[in-house]
């Protein structure tokens with residue numbers, strides 16, 4: 360991957376082939392970007408005027424719809440609260456599963472794995488009934504809980520993998536040095552699993568940000584809509600179909616993902632490093 | 638501070654690992670727990686510092702019963718086999734950690750850390766991270782961290798196992814020096830008899846969760862209580878011969894050879910089955926009864942050679958002596974056996990004399 364260690368084989372043929380295959384994708388992304396700032400005459404490929412009208416959704420809200428900022432805020436709340444829930448539960452449950460000699464440990468481990476592989480869609484009706492019963496249908500809280508619960512098996516498993524890589528003696532040494540179990544965890548163990556924590560955090564956030572199915576089913580109403588649902592409702596509306604507006608909102612929607620990805624791409628790879636040792 | 642294990646018992650679920658062990662480590666003494674793999678050395682050590690909780694009996698530090706005192710309050714320094722340094726902290730922070738936990742003022746921490754670092758000779762490494770140190774240096778850091786808060790007791794679990802031969806030699810004397818300079822009571826776990834003999838005041842030899850003998854290295858070497866102890870100590874190891882008491886002498890099994898009993902041994906009844914332990918240094922060197930045999934193995938050790946001599950009845954004796962030209966592989970030799978130095982055990986392996 361890096362240039363340093365590729366001296367014993369030429370990397371350009373690989374780069375070339377990968378590049379060729381990626382061209383269509385890149386062209387699509389390029390047009391997505393160009394189209395949001397220009398107008399193009401029908402039938403032509405070359406844009407003929409520069410315009411910001413496709414981005415007007417940022418500063419004006421059409422009557423009868425919600426402001427994009429409200430929707431963005433919903434998405435942000437949805438993704439970050441969900442991430443928080445996943446992180447805090449995985450952090451503690453992973454530790455318990457990795458370290459503590461608790462009853463039914465094997466049962467829990469197997470359960471977590473099975474749940475991880477469980478097809479979500481089969482749960483929809485049951486979840487719907489539960490949410491209705493609790494009065495959480497059409498609320499952000501409800502859908503946050505559902506999405507977090509569905510992602511927890513994965514999170515717990517990954518965190519357990521990271522905890523497993525911390526030598527047992529380090530904790531024992533800490534205890535011998537006079538620290539309480541909690542101090543040992545916070546000062547000695549946590550710093551060592553931080554890469555895993557960051558990776559899981561970014562991963563969960565991205566997962567929440569891009570989630571469509573759960574919010575669409577359990578929180579479809581306008582004032583709790585998230586961006587994915589909002590976007591879907593745009594194309595569903597046959598009356599005034601605006602392709603470029605759709606593209607602009609789409610671009611607006613993926614920007615944070617791209618930024619997060621660029622910032623954290625190295626950290627994300629950690630999930631596979633630490634999580635593989637189960 | 639002295640450590641007393643009083644009928645100490647440890648089980649893992651249903652597996653009895655240590656049953657009713659009694660052991661006293663005297664104040665200021667360095668005691669080795671020596672024994673083969675799996676005999677329960679680490680289990681005993683970790684019970685002293687409450688990493689494992691004991692299932693029966695008492696553990697006393699001085700006169701204080703600490704059986705139900707948590708690790709944090711036992712004031713024990715532990716050095717683990719893999720050092721267990723905190724990888725994300727600098728060496729300074731590693732050593733300072735026990736003091737920081739105690740909420741000692743920063744100024745004083747600095748002073749204490751530097752003091753111990755000087756003692757252990759790592760004063761110039763304090764800025765580094767553990768991964769930037771060699772094995773021997775990491776070992777020193779682990780030792781400083783265990784000692785910095787002035788523990789009552791120092792516990793070392795196979796501290797030299799991860800070092801190469803030369804460093805092991807160096808750290809052996811270093812650990813001993815530091816233990817003596819601090820005057821701390823220490824327990825060293827090892828399966829290496831040389832380590833135990835060279836570093837410790839006394840050795841407790843263990844097998845299958847039992848202590849077989851506790852005494853000084855010298856006494857254990859010359860006065861082993863059982864054949865197991867005799868076989869465990871000594872390199873090259875002791876050789877055993879089977880025999881029967883006949884007419885007040887020892888008749889070797891399947892052979893006409895008769896050996897006199899050492900003069901210190903009281904009269905033994907005829908027909909008694911015995912096992913003789915012969916250390917390699919007492920065969921082929923001093924005067925004694927000449928034994929005929931064939932050289933079946935020669936190992937060069939530099940200044941000395943180790944010879945295996947197969948006797949007429951198939952039994953093998955070992956001999957260690959200065960390199961000699963007249964004994965090559967397959968040669969017939971007749972060497973003297975110093976019968977005064979033979980150790981005699983009964984058929985249960987207990988020492989007769």
Ligand SMILES: Nc1ncnc2c1ncn2[C@@H]1O[C@H](COP(=O)(O)OP(=O)(O)OP(=O)(O)O)[C@@H](O)[C@H]1O
Nearest residue numbers: 649652654672673674675676677678679680681828
């Ligand atoms: N957590 C545990 N659960 C069950 N059995 C254990 C546990 N720890 C140790 N044992 C058993 O207890 C016995 C003694 O183990 P211990 O680790 O004390 O041996 P040791 O003398 O330190 O050996 P070594 O030199 O190999 O380290 C072994 O038979 C081992 O299988």
Ligand SMILES: [Mg+2]
Nearest residue numbers: 678679680794
């Ligand atoms: Mg051990």
